[in-house]
Amino acid sequence: MTHDDANPLPDALRMTSPAPLVDIGANLTHESFAKDLDAVLERARVAEVATLILTGTDLVHSEQAAALAHRHDGLYATAGLHPHMASHWDAPLGSAMRALHADAKVVAVGECGLDFNRNFSTPTEQERAFEAQLGLAVESGLPLFLHERDAGPRMRDILRHWRDDIGNAVVHCFTADRETLHGYLDLDLHIGLTGWLCDERRGHHLRELVGDIPATRLMVETDCPYLLPRNLPAKLKGRRHEPALLPWIVREIAHWRGESEASLAASTTATARRFFQLDEEH
Ligand SMILES: [Zn+2]
Numbered sequence: 001m002t003h004d005d006a007n008p009l010p011d012a013l014r015m016t017s018p019a020p021l022v023d024i025g026a027n028l029t030h031e032s033f034a035k036d037l038d039a040v041l042e043r044a045r046v047a048e049v050a051t052l053i054l055t056g057t058d059l060v061h062s063e064q065a066a067a068l069a070h071r072h073d074g075l076y077a078t079a080g081l082h083p084h085m086a087s088h089w090d091a092p093l094g095s096a097m098r099a100l101h102a103d104a105k106v107v108a109v110g111e112c113g114l115d116f117n118r119n120f121s122t123p124t125e126q127e128r129a130f131e132a133q134l135g136l137a138v139e140s141g142l143p144l145f146l147h148e149r150d151a152g153p154r155m156r157d158i159l160r161h162w163r164d165d166i167g168n169a170v171v172h173c174f175t176a177d178r179e180t181l182h183g184y185l186d187l188d189l190h191i192g193l194t195g196w197l198c199d200e201r202r203g204h205h206l207r208e209l210v211g212d213i214p215a216t217r218l219m220v221e222t223d224c225p226y227l228l229p230r231n232l233p234a235k236l237k238g239r240r241h242e243p244a245l246l247p248w249i250v251r252e253i254a255h256w257r258g259e260s261e262a263s264l265a266a267s268t269t270a271t272a273r274r275f276f277q278l279d280e281e282h
Contacts, residue, residue, distance in 0.1 A: 009043065012234035015247040017048035019265035022272035023243045024053045024192055025145075025172050025221030028075075029064040032225045032240050041072065044243035050074045051269075052243055053276060055111055055145070055172075055223075057082040059096050062106075069105035076276060078145045079103075080110040081129055086121035089129035094136065101140040107276040109137040110145030111172060114158075117149040127158070134162050137169075143275055144169035146189075152180035159187055168275055173223050175202075178209050190217045190275060195229035195241075195249045197256065207256040215267040219275065220253065222246050 007014075023044070033040055044050065054069060056062025056079040065077035079100035081089055100106050112133040114126050121129070137144045146169055148155045159169070171184050172192035184191065191213050197206035210218075224241035229248055247261075254264040272278070 006039065007043065008237060009244065010234040010236070013232060013236060013245060013248075015047055015245070015251075017247040017250060017265050018262040019048065020051065020269055021047075021049045021220065021246050021250060021265055022051040022053070022269050022276075022278075023049050023222050023224075023246050024170070024219045024272055024276070025055050025194070025223045026052045026243050027055050027057070027224060027226070028052065028068060029054065029056075029061045030225050033242075040242050040244070044246075047244040047247055048265075049243045049246045051272075051278065052076070053078060053107065053145075053221075053272075056080055056100075056106075057111060058085050058088070059093060062097070062100055066100060066103050066106050076105055076107045076278065077103075078108040078110050079106045080108075080112040080133055080145065082111055083113055083115040083126045083130065083147060084118070084120040086126040086129035089125070089132060094132055097133070098136055098139065101136060101142055106142070107278070108143045108145040109133055109140060111147045112144070113147040114151035114155050115147060115149045116151040116154070123154075127154075130158065134158075134166060137167070138162075138165045141167060143167055146171045147173070149175070152176050152183065156180075156183045156187065159189070163187055170219060170275065172221060173227070175206070177205065178212070181209055181212060185213070185217065190219060190271070192219050192221050193249070193253055194221050194223045194227050195245075195252070196227060198229035198231045198249070198252055200230065210253055211257045215264075216271055218268055219272045220246060220250055220268045222249065
């Protein structure tokens with residue numbers, strides 16, 4: 001009883017996926033998860049979201065994500081510098097990232113990329129940090145976890161230049177238009193979808209596009225604690241997004257792709273396991 005009372009999810013939000021899911025973008029090192037991380041992971045497990053890729057956004061959070069992944073089966077990490085922080089890129093940071101990429105629990109380089117929406121770092125700084133991390137991906141042989149906002153054409157130019165040298169790459173939290181999507185698919189990139197298409201203010205255009213993504217290139221993510229789906233069937237106190245809510249996003253995407261939740265769950269999980277080269281038993 002006490003345990004149940006501590007669960008902040010109302011009954012309508014306690015969902016279980018018909019097949020195991022991989023959340024490829026969970027910011028579990030965010031301070032909002034500091035107090036109840038074990039309970040968050042347990043709710044995710046009950047929802048059939050037992051495999052999580054923790055997003056590293058700078059050195060401290062990448063190190064924390066890797067450490068967390070070592071403490072829990074089914075958790076993995078990325079290591080990279082987010083474009084917002086690109087002004088901090090320098091050689092010592094590059095060396096520290098290179099060391100992290102050799103860690104067995106670190107399964108991708110990133111998140112890295114371009115964000116011309118807010119330009120917290122200048123475009124020049126962003127491109128410098130991004131190209132350095134593309135180099136680290138070539139060195140390590142790891143796939144790339146890419147962030148792009150309002151920078152599609154420039155992102156495509158840079159990736160076209162690097163395409164033959166880098167391996168697999170996923171544009172996480174894709175939110176752009178059809179032309180940008182097909183540009184990425186033409187470059188053999190993977191696409192990560194969040195609950196953005198649940199947002200009636202800015203995401204409904206994605207509903208028409210998600211069917212264009214081949215199942216072998218599509219993965220799903222919460223990007224929690226950010227991007228709580230706006231059309232959840234119940235209100236959530238605190239409005240913190242968490243991995244246990246991923247089944248709702250998969251249900252929405254499946255609906256707009258015209259396929260079953262079970263088939264989308266199975267294909268996105270198979271794609272994620274192949275993409276991040278995850279061990280079978282986890
Ligand atoms: Zn991002």
